[in-house]
Amino acid sequence: MRDKYEPVIGLEIHAQLKTESKIFCGCATRFGDEPNSNTCPVCLGLPGALPALNRQVVEKAALAALALNLKINGESIFSRKNYFYPDLPKGYQISQYDRPFSERGWVEIPSAERNEFGAATEWKVKRFGITRLHIEEDAGKSLHEGMPESASRSYVDLNRSGVPLAEIVSEPDFRSSWEAFDYVQYVRRTLLYVGVCDGNMEEGSLRCDANVSVRLRGAEKFGTRVEVKNLNSFRFLQHALEYEIDRQIAALEAGEPIVQETRLWNERVSRTYSMRSKEEAHDYRYFPEPDLPPLTVSESQIASARDALPELPEARRLRFIREYALSFDDAAQLTDSRPTADFFEAAARASGNAKAASNWLLNELVRELKNSGGDLAQSPVSPESLGEMIRLIDSGSISGKMGKDVLVEMYKTGRAAPDVVKEMGGGQVSDESEIRALVDQAVAANPKQLENYRAGKTALFGFFVGQVMKLSGGRANPQLVNSLLKQALGEQGGNES
Numbered sequence: 001m002r003d004k005y006e007p008v009i010g011l012e013i014h015a016q017l018k019t020e021s022k023i024f025c026g027c028a029t030r031f032g033d034e035p036n037s038n039t040c041p042v043c044l045g046l047p048g049a050l051p052a053l054n055r056q057v058v059e060k061a062a063l064a065a066l067a068l069n070l071k072i073n074g075e076s077i078f079s080r081k082n083y084f085y086p087d088l089p090k091g092y093q094i095s096q097y098d099r100p101f102s103e104r105g106w107v108e109i110p111s112a113e114r115n116e117f118g119a120a121t122e123w124k125v126k127r128f129g130i131t132r133l134h135i136e137e138d139a140g141k142s143l144h145e146g147m148p149e150s151a152s153r154s155y156v157d158l159n160r161s162g163v164p165l166a167e168i169v170s171e172p173d174f175r176s177s178w179e180a181f182d183y184v185q186y187v188r189r190t191l192l193y194v195g196v197c198d199g200n201m202e203e204g205s206l207r208c209d210a211n212v213s214v215r216l217r218g219a220e221k222f223g224t225r226v227e228v229k230n231l232n233s234f235r236f237l238q239h240a241l242e243y244e245i246d247r248q249i250a251a252l253e254a255g256e257p258i259v260q261e262t263r264l265w266n267e268r269v270s271r272t273y274s275m276r277s278k279e280e281a282h283d284y285r286y287f288p289e290p291d292l293p294p295l296t297v298s299e300s301q302i303a304s305a306r307d308a309l310p311e312l313p314e315a316r317r318l319r320f321i322r323e324y325a326l327s328f329d330d331a332a333q334l335t336d337s338r339p340t341a342d343f344f345e346a347a348a349r350a351s352g353n354a355k356a357a358s359n360w361l362l363n364e365l366v367r368e369l370k371n372s373g374g375d376l377a378q379s380p381v382s383p384e385s386l387g388e389m390i391r392l393i394d395s396g397s398i399s400g401k402m403g404k405d406v407l408v409e410m411y412k413t414g415r416a417a418p419d420v421v422k423e424m425g426g427g428q429v430s431d432e433s434e435i436r437a438l439v440d441q442a443v444a445a446n447p448k449q450l451e452n453y454r455a456g457k458t459a460l461f462g463f464f465v466g467q468v469m470k471l472s473g474g475r476a477n478p479q480l481v482n483s484l485l486k487q488a489l490g491e492q493g494g495n496e497s
C-alpha cells in the first residue's frame with residue numbers, strides 16, 4: 001500500500017549561531033545559566049529599548065550561507081513577525097521575510113535507505129535545494145517542569161530571548177525519512193566544520209521542523225501538508241517522519257481528509273499529535289522592522305567570507321577517496337568531524353602510509369578514546385606519534401600485534417613509540433639463528449606434543465607457535481616463526497597431511 005504513495009518532505013532547521021553575545025544586545029548567550037540572568041531591556045522587550053545588530057552574527061551567517069551554496073543578498077530586511085506567546089514579551093519576533101539574507105542554495109550529498117538493522121543499503125549522490133537562509137532572534141523558553149510550583153503554573157526563562165539563529169529552509173525535495181535524516185546530518189556537520197554552530201541538539205542549538213505530505217506516486221500536485229515540530233534528535237526526526245507518512249497514507253486510504261495543522265512528536269508514545277491548526281504567513285502580519293536599517297553586505301565582505309571557508313565535508317570525503325584510496329565508509333567516518341579529518345591527514349603524512357593511519361585511527365585509537373571517554377582533541381597520542389608507531393611496523397621493527405600493545409601503552413603514558421618499545425624489552429626479533437634456537441628449544445621441551453603432532457594432530461602447530469612466541473617474550477617475527485617451525489617439525493618427521 002505504501003508503494004502507491006510518495007512522501008514529500010521539506011525541512012526547516014534552526015541553527016544557533018555561535019556568538020558570545022545576543023543578536024541585538026550585549027547579553028551573554030551562554031547555555032545553562034540561572035534563568036533570566038542574561039537579560040536586559042532589549043531582550044526583555046521593554047518599551048523604548050532599541051536593538052543594535054551584532055556584526056558577528058552577519059559574519060557567521062555569511063559563512064553558513066556560502067557553505068550551503070546560497071547566494072547572499074547585498075541588502076536584506078529585518079521584519080517583525082507578530083504573534084502572542086508567553087515566551088515572547090515584545091509580542092513579535094525580529095526575523096526576515098520577503099528579503100532574506102540569502103537564497104537559492106543546494107547541497108549534493110550521498111544518501112541511502114536503511115535496512116531493518118539500520119544499515120545503509122545503496123549510497124547515491126542526491127541534490128537537495130535550499131530555498132533560503134535568514135537571520136532571526138530566538139524566543140525565550142517556557143518551563144513547565146522542575147520549578148517549585150510547576151504543578152500549578154508555568155515559568156518563563158528569557159535567557160534564550162535574542163539568541164541569534166539562522167533559519168535554513170529547504171525545498172520540498174526529500175522523498176523519504178532517510179533522505180531528510182542524511183540532509184540534516186550533513187547540514188549540521190557543515191555548520192560545525194565552518195565553526196558557526198556547536199550543533200548541540202540537546203541544548204537546542206540545532207532544531208528541526210518538518211513539513212510532510214503524501215501524494216499518489218506520479219501525481220503532480222502536492223498533498224495537504226502537516227508541520228511536525230519538536231524533532232530534537234536525528235532519531236526523533238526519522239521516527240516522526242515515518243509515523244507521519246504512515247498516518248497520512250492510512251487516512252487517505254480510509255477516505256479521510258488530511259488537516260493542515262502543526263503536530264508535535266512525542267517519542268515516549270511514538271506518535272505525533274495535533275498542537276494547533278497551521279498558521280499562514282499572513283497570520284503573522286509581517287512588516288519591516290522600523291528600528292533597524294536594511295542589512296547590507298558588500299562584495300568584499302562576501303569575498304573575505306569565501307576565503308575563510310575551510311574545505312567542506314563532502315569535498316573532503318571525495319578527496320580522501322581519491323587521494324588516499326580509502327573506502328567510502330572509512331572516508332565518511334574520517335570526515336565526520338573536522339578534528340578527525342585533520343588528525344588523520346597529519347598521521348597519514350607522518351607515517352607515509354595513509355591506509356594504515358586510517359585503520360589505526362578508526363579502530364585502535366578510537367577504541368582507546370571510547371574506553372577512557374576522551375575525545376580526539378585531548379588524545380595523549382598525537383598524529384605525529386601515531387605516525388611514528390606505524391613507521392616502526394612498516395620497517396619491521398615491531399609486529400602489528402606488538403603495535404597494538406605499544407599503542408595502548410602510548411595512550412596510557414603519553415610517551416613516544418620508540419621509548420615504549422624499548423621499555424617492553426625491544427623490538428621484533430627477525431634474526432633467523434636466534435629464532436631457530438627458540439624453535440629447537442620449544443620442540444625439545446614438549447616431547448609429548450611432538451609425538452601427537454607426528455601422529456597427525458596437526459592442530460598442535462599453533463601450540464608450538466605459542467611456545468616460541470612465549471620464549472621470545474612476544475617479540476619473534478611471526479612469519480619467521482612459522483616457516484622455521486614448519487622446517488623443524490618437518491625435519492623431525494612431522495606428518496602434516
Ligand SMILES: [Zn+2]
Pocket residue numbers: 022025026027038039040041042043044162
Ligand atoms: Zn539583552
